[in-house]
Amino acid sequence: MISFELSEQQNQIKEMTHWFAENEIRPMALEADRLGKVPDDWLHQVNQMGIQLNTSSFGGGGKSSGKRKKEREGNRMGVLATEEMAWGDPAVTLSLPGAGLGGPPIESSGTAEQKERFLSIFTTDKPRWGAYALTEPEAGSDASGVRTTARKVDGGYILNGQKIFITNGGRASWLVVFATVDPKLGRAGQRAFVVEKGTPGFSCTKLVKKMGLRANETAELLLEDCYVRTENLLGGEELYETSGSKPSGFQVAMKTFDSTRPIVASMAIGIARAAYEYTLDIVKKEYPKQGNYFHLASEILAEAEQDIQAARLLTWEAAWMADHGIANAKEAAMCKAYAGQIALDVCAKSLELLGPTGLEGHLVEKLYRDVKVFDIFEGTNEVQHLVIARRQYAPYDIRV
Amino acid sequence: MISFQATDDELAFVAVAKEFAKDRIRVQARESEQVEKVNEDLIEEANELGFLALELPEDWDGLELPLITQTQIMKALSYGDLGIVQGFTGAGDAASLFRLLFEHPGLQQVKDDNLTQGDSTTILVDLSDTEKPLGSTVSVQKDGNSYLVNGKTEPIRLAQYADTCVLFAKDQDGSPVILLLNDDWTVEDGDYRLGLLAAGIGKLTFEDVRVPESSVLATGTKAALIMKKVQTRNYIIHAAKQNGLMEAALDYATEYTAGRKAFGQEIAKFQGVSFKIAKMAIETRIVNHLTWEAALKADEDSAMAHGLALRAIHRAHKGVRFVTDAAVQLLGGHGFIQEFPVEKWMRDAQAQVALYGRERDYLTQRGAEILSGQVEVPVE
Numbered sequence: 001m002i003s004f005e006l007s008e009q010q011n012q013i014k015e016m017t018h019w020f021a022e023n024e025i026r027p028m029a030l031e032a033d034r035l036g037k038v039p040d041d042w043l044h045q046v047n048q049m050g051i052q053l054n055t056s057s058f059g060g061g062g063k064s065s066g067k068r069k070k071e072r073e074g075n076r077m078g079v080l081a082t083e084e085m086a087w088g089d090p091a092v093t094l095s096l097p098g099a100g101l102g103g104p105p106i107e108s109s110g111t112a113e114q115k116e117r118f119l120s121i122f123t124t125d126k127p128r129w130g131a132y133a134l135t136e137p138e139a140g141s142d143a144s145g146v147r148t149t150a151r152k153v154d155g156g157y158i159l160n161g162q163k164i165f166i167t168n169g170g171r172a173s174w175l176v177v178f179a180t181v182d183p184k185l186g187r188a189g190q191r192a193f194v195v196e197k198g199t200p201g202f203s204c205t206k207l208v209k210k211m212g213l214r215a216n217e218t219a220e221l222l223l224e225d226c227y228v229r230t231e232n233l234l235g236g237e238e239l240y241e242t243s244g245s246k247p248s249g250f251q252v253a254m255k256t257f258d259s260t261r262p263i264v265a266s267m268a269i270g271i272a273r274a275a276y277e278y279t280l281d282i283v284k285k286e287y288p289k290q291g292n293y294f295h296l297a298s299e300i301l302a303e304a305e306q307d308i309q310a311a312r313l314l315t316w317e318a319a320w321m322a323d324h325g326i327a328n329a330k331e332a333a334m335c336k337a338y339a340g341q342i343a344l345d346v347c348a349k350s351l352e353l354l355g356p357t358g359l360e361g362h363l364v365e366k367l368y369r370d371v372k373v374f375d376i377f378e379g380t381n382e383v384q385h386l387v388i389a390r391r392q393y394a395p396y397d398i399r400v
Numbered sequence: 401m402i403s404f405q406a407t408d409d410e411l412a413f414v415a416v417a418k419e420f421a422k423d424r425i426r427v428q429a430r431e432s433e434q435v436e437k438v439n440e441d442l443i444e445e446a447n448e449l450g451f452l453a454l455e456l457p458e459d460w461d462g463l464e465l466p467l468i469t470q471t472q473i474m475k476a477l478s479y480g481d482l483g484i485v486q487g488f489t490g491a492g493d494a495a496s497l498f499r500l501l502f503e504h505p506g507l508q509q510v511k512d513d514n515l516t517q518g519d520s521t522t523i524l525v526d527l528s529d530t531e532k533p534l535g536s537t538v539s540v541q542k543d544g545n546s547y548l549v550n551g552k553t554e555p556i557r558l559a560q561y562a563d564t565c566v567l568f569a570k571d572q573d574g575s576p577v578i579l580l581l582n583d584d585w586t587v588e589d590g591d592y593r594l595g596l597l598a599a600g601i602g603k604l605t606f607e608d609v610r611v612p613e614s615s616v617l618a619t620g621t622k623a624a625l626i627m628k629k630v631q632t633r634n635y636i637i638h639a640a641k642q643n644g645l646m647e648a649a650l651d652y653a654t655e656y657t658a659g660r661k662a663f664g665q666e667i668a669k670f671q672g673v674s675f676k677i678a679k680m681a682i683e684t685r686i687v688n689h690l691t692w693e694a695a696l697k698a699d700e701d702s703a704m705a706h707g708l709a710l711r712a713i714h715r716a717h718k719g720v721r722f723v724t725d726a727a728v729q730l731l732g733g734h735g736f737i738q739e740f741p742v743e744k745w746m747r748d749a750q751a752q753v754a755l756y757g758r759e760r761d762y763l764t765q766r767g768a769e770i771l772s773g774q775v776e777v778p779v780e
């Protein structure tokens with residue numbers, strides 16, 4: 001049955017995360033931006049409460065193999081929760097302890113032993129992070145262009161290369177690192193490794209300064225003759241043997257996007273909603289109730305509200321499809337492409353309504369600086385358009 | 401006759417400005433942002449080259465250039481960095497008022513300071529739109545022959561450096577008035593992070609400031625007329641500056657996408673990229689032309705100038721937001737980090753449009769003019 005009502009459990013997670021976003025995250029948003037980091041004691045405290053950022057699942061019912069057949073809703077729960085968290089503040093949200101974007105590849109491609117070893121470390125004693133390291137100076141949108149090499153040696157691999165723009169890359173306990181056993185093999189040569197912090201030859205060389213998301217760490221990493229045991233090859237040698245000539249390391253990288261793109265879209269929506277609600281509140285109090293400025297504000301706010309809901313429905317659809325095991329690459333790209341773009345637009349509209357006043361000490365200018373990257377990471381807007389168009393033209397055997 | 405050919409003098413002046421923009425301004429952009437101030441030597445150099453006196457009257461040792469020439473020069477300078485250009489001290493947005501009222505006795509002190517010191521800074525606080533919501537709490541009360549000013553302004557460019565302030569306002573009876581204030585305010589240290597961080601943005605607080613009759617520059621319909629003229633000229637000058645930033649972002653993104661490779665080829669070869677560059681180019685040229693058209697009409701003293709200036713500034717707001725955002729997008733992740741200039745340009749652009757008028761308000765005003773068939777006031 002078609003319904004846009006939240007289930008009881010969905011409502012609960014939404015309310016719970018909203019409470020946390022409103023009372024714990026939002027109050028520190030501007031200060032964390034100024035400091036360029038989320039204070040350690042706050043992270044400790046939050047971690048002790050068991051709050052983490054897990055982009056792969058927010059619980060949400062058993063798998064369909066369970067005894068009682070319960071509808072899986074983890075992806076929908078995920079997008080509902082992240083919208084609320086990002087509404088509180090996106091940079092703080094991305095800095096929450098947890099496996100982050102490193103979680104999905106381990107869950108989807110890791111062996112049972114690897115899942116246990118890497119995903120069980122996120123305990124309440126101290127905050128820990130995971131990370132996802134694909135991007136390189138010469139390989140961003142083109143993930144098949146990865147140049148970090150993995151040379152097979154006795155008992156493992158030697159990695160050499162550089163990774164850039166890695167979220168939580170400096171502080172992560174482990175990172176899923178993509179490398180190639182032979183650049184000539186292209187996608188087929190790619191492998192995913194879990195590199196643990198402290199591994200000799202692995203270092204964080206720089207934390208970059210950014211337009212926004214300043215409180216969230218973005219790292220440059222270096223792998224210099226970095227020895228990684230075979231046990232840390234994601235999925236084990238078997239995964240790559242069984243897939244024959246298929247580009248399976250590349251698939252590990254790509255596979256996660258269908259579940260993480262709706263999550264990233266929902267963050268963009270959370271940011272847009274934060275800007276919109278913040279501005280609406282001020283406009284209600286400070287704008288005239290009639291005349292030019294009233295009409296100007298009405299139109300802008302109505303457009304913003306419509307765009308936000310449009311993005312949200314696209315995102316819910318993609319998440320719903322993922323929950324039902326329906327291929328959703330096109331929908332995941334649609335929601336990400338649309339949400340990334342309108343979120344910036346809503347922030348700009350909000351700034352227009354706030355006028356010069358919005359420049360000083362108001363959350364919206366920060367959200368404007370934060371939001372741009374949501375149209376860039378996890379696949380740029382252009383790349384999402386390609387994904388959509390490819391699927392649109394597939395029945396005609398045309399590859400755009 | 402229709403022509404897009406600049407004069408030889410203009411070409412020469414623009415060449416100097418562009419060189420200064422590339423060699424002197426661009427290289428100091430990041431540092432100025434970090435220290436939140438434009439280097440004084442750079443301001444001095446700009447002053448010596450005449451760039452701070454383009455609009456000032458000859459009587460004040462200014463260049464008193466026509467707007468069509470100024471737009472080309474301001475665009476060339478802002479190509480270096482809008483953040484620095486907006487941080488240049490001097491007559492700022494009040495220059496047009498000085499040009500129009502150069503003989504006014506109330507301005508002789510400002511003129512003398514300008515001539516002798518050359519480093520005095522004036523800001524323009526425009527409160528003429530009394531319906532404008534949010535921010536300003538300033539009230540102007542007529543009290544006999546003098547005026548009493550109270551309250552706090554919205555954030556204003558150059559507020560941190562201002563020695564004098566020109567106030568466009570309406571008194572308690574709604575009658576327009578232009579006042580000159582001399583350092584009778586306090587400036588609040590604000591928390592500014594978005595952009596134009598070297599532009600000395602701040603809020604002014606006036607507490608029972610009494611403006612004597614001698615500092616009342618105009619009242620009533622005369623004041624309204626002057627305000628409109630000054631606004632017209634400023635819309636044009638700011639549109640030109642924004643156009644300079646657009647061109648900088650366009651050129652930078654073009655060069656970057658011509659060199660950056662993905663999927664085995666230069667990304668410029670993807671239509672998603674090249675079409676965006678093409679749109680940026682179209683938009684940049686449009687803003688240039690609409691600004692030129694408004695400038696020409698203003699120089700001709702045409703009644704149409706105000707409407708055309710509204711059109712130009714509206715399009716420049718829209719254009720500068722679009723082009724700087726597109727430049728960040730085309731650099732991908734590199735666009736978002738501070739090692740490349742485009743993220744700063746996008747922030748500066750947004751701060752600029754926030755400071756200089758609501759985009760849709762300009763459109764509505766222009767629309768209202770079209771509908772009413774209103775005959776406009778001459779501008780020079």
Ligand SMILES: Cc1cc2nc3c(=O)[nH]c(=O)nc-3n(C[C@H](O)[C@H](O)[C@H](O)COP(=O)(O)OP(=O)(O)OC[C@H]3O[C@@H](n4cnc5c(N)ncnc54)[C@H](O)[C@@H]3O)c2cc1C
Binds near residue numbers: 135
């Ligand atoms: C704050 C931040 C956090 C990040 N976190 C992570 C992380 O945790 N892990 C990680 O691995 N990466 C991360 N990234 C990297 C991010 O995913 C990449 O920046 C992004 O994929 C784009 O790659 P690029 O920067 O190399 O841009 P490029 O690929 O060089 O793209 C430049 C421009 O070309 C366009 N383009 C490229 N190919 C095409 C095409 N075929 N058709 C049309 N247009 C095209 C792009 O859309 C873009 O506009 C992060 C980036 C940032 C800024």
